[in-house]
Amino acid sequence: MTESVMQGHGYYNAHSELQARSAQASDPILDTALRELAIPATGPITLADFGSSQGRNSLRPIGRALSALIARGGADRDFAVIHTDQPHNDFASLFTLLQESPDSYLRDQPHVFAYAIGRTFYGPLLPAGSLTFGWSSIALHWLSRRPAIAPNHLWFDRGPPEVRDAFAAVAAEDWQSFLTHRAKELAPGGQLVLVSGANDEGGQCGIEGVFDFANEVLQRMVADGAVPKAAYQAMTVPVRPRSRADFEAPFRSGLLPDLKLEEITIAPTPNPALDNWRADGDADALAQVMTGFFVGAFGPTLFGDDQPSENAFALRLHQAIAAQPEQAARELVTGTVRVSRL
Ligand SMILES: C[S@@+](CC[C@H](N)C(=O)[O-])C[C@H]1O[C@@H](n2cnc3c(N)ncnc32)[C@H](O)[C@@H]1O
Numbered sequence: 001m002t003e004s005v006m007q008g009h010g011y012y013n014a015h016s017e018l019q020a021r022s023a024q025a026s027d028p029i030l031d032t033a034l035r036e037l038a039i040p041a042t043g044p045i046t047l048a049d050f051g052s053s054q055g056r057n058s059l060r061p062i063g064r065a066l067s068a069l070i071a072r073g074g075a076d077r078d079f080a081v082i083h084t085d086q087p088h089n090d091f092a093s094l095f096t097l098l099q100e101s102p103d104s105y106l107r108d109q110p111h112v113f114a115y116a117i118g119r120t121f122y123g124p125l126l127p128a129g130s131l132t133f134g135w136s137s138i139a140l141h142w143l144s145r146r147p148a149i150a151p152n153h154l155w156f157d158r159g160p161p162e163v164r165d166a167f168a169a170v171a172a173e174d175w176q177s178f179l180t181h182r183a184k185e186l187a188p189g190g191q192l193v194l195v196s197g198a199n200d201e202g203g204q205c206g207i208e209g210v211f212d213f214a215n216e217v218l219q220r221m222v223a224d225g226a227v228p229k230a231a232y233q234a235m236t237v238p239v240r241p242r243s244r245a246d247f248e249a250p251f252r253s254g255l256l257p258d259l260k261l262e263e264i265t266i267a268p269t270p271n272p273a274l275d276n277w278r279a280d281g282d283a284d285a286l287a288q289v290m291t292g293f294f295v296g297a298f299g300p301t302l303f304g305d306d307q308p309s310e311n312a313f314a315l316r317l318h319q320a321i322a323a324q325p326e327q328a329a330r331e332l333v334t335g336t337v338r339v340s341r342l
Helices: 017-024 027-036 056-074 091-100 161-185 208-223 229-233 244-252 272-280 283-303 307-323
Strands: 045-050 079-085 112-118 131-137 186-197 259-269 332-341
Touching: 017 056, 017 131, 017 272, 017 283, 017 332, 027 056, 027 131, 027 186, 027 259, 027 332, 045 056, 056 079, 056 131, 079 091, 091 112, 131 161, 161 186, 161 244, 161 259, 161 332, 208 229, 208 283, 208 307, 244 259, 244 332, 272 283, 283 307
Parallel strands: 045 079, 045 131, 079 112, 131 186
Antiparallel strands: 186 332, 259 332
């Protein structure tokens, strides 16, 4: 495995409620984009979903987009929905879901056609001027590469300044690359709504406490001989949430003359498992959800195909969170950026 994909065989689909709730908080911004974007006069209307994973969390926003555009006069138009992810993504689960889910946007929609592209979204993906609406949720904080290793930690921000600077530099390059390619692919009047991990004014993204637990668990596994020290020392995950200034930077510097930054919202987003724990104090239930979330999103990056190590890690992470739930009890901070093509 060479890329940071999600846990396969549909596992991510079954453990990504938290990501779904984070993205759902952006519905008002999604609706604004769907109201304002220009529908092309002729030909198919193309929607893209950048970083789809196995598709569970794409069904709702893409279905919402299709309904809005059909209501705006697209009833007899053909739609192409293009899901993109890394080559090793579990596309089989995506296509099975599209075919079988009662929530599939393909149901009773003879004019809607679904496709997938297995290629990085930091490069070109679509023909110039072909894209009407682009959506991305909880994907753009994944970097194109791991810029540095934080000594003795999985989370870059727990590393020294030079590690944090290296992550910031690649995050800036990647954001610029993503937008540059989308600027070519969008048709005039097209729009993007991009939801991703973000830092609040205090530089926190909400996931730090869970990463601290994960790091302590791995250090104990190294001490027990369950994980080789060299493997642990290379485990810093290539994720870097962005601040408002990071999101704004390429627009301010004039590097994207064809794109207009319409709005940015950065806010903590709902976590139903946290709400339940605050109401009923069931730390075990919270630990189960947060462990599933963590393993679904980061398991393949940390353990590759080493399922026994991942299972042992998951068990210990669950125990650690259940023992001190208050340390993992932070909402995730999410940034939503709406961009239009001039
Ligand atoms: C946390 S999942 C989000 C999935 C889904 N959009 C959601 O909202 O739940 C992040 C996805 O982004 C994908 N991803 C990360 N880096 C990528 C890249 N450079 N190009 C394409 N996809 C990427 C990962 O493979 C993964 O499937």
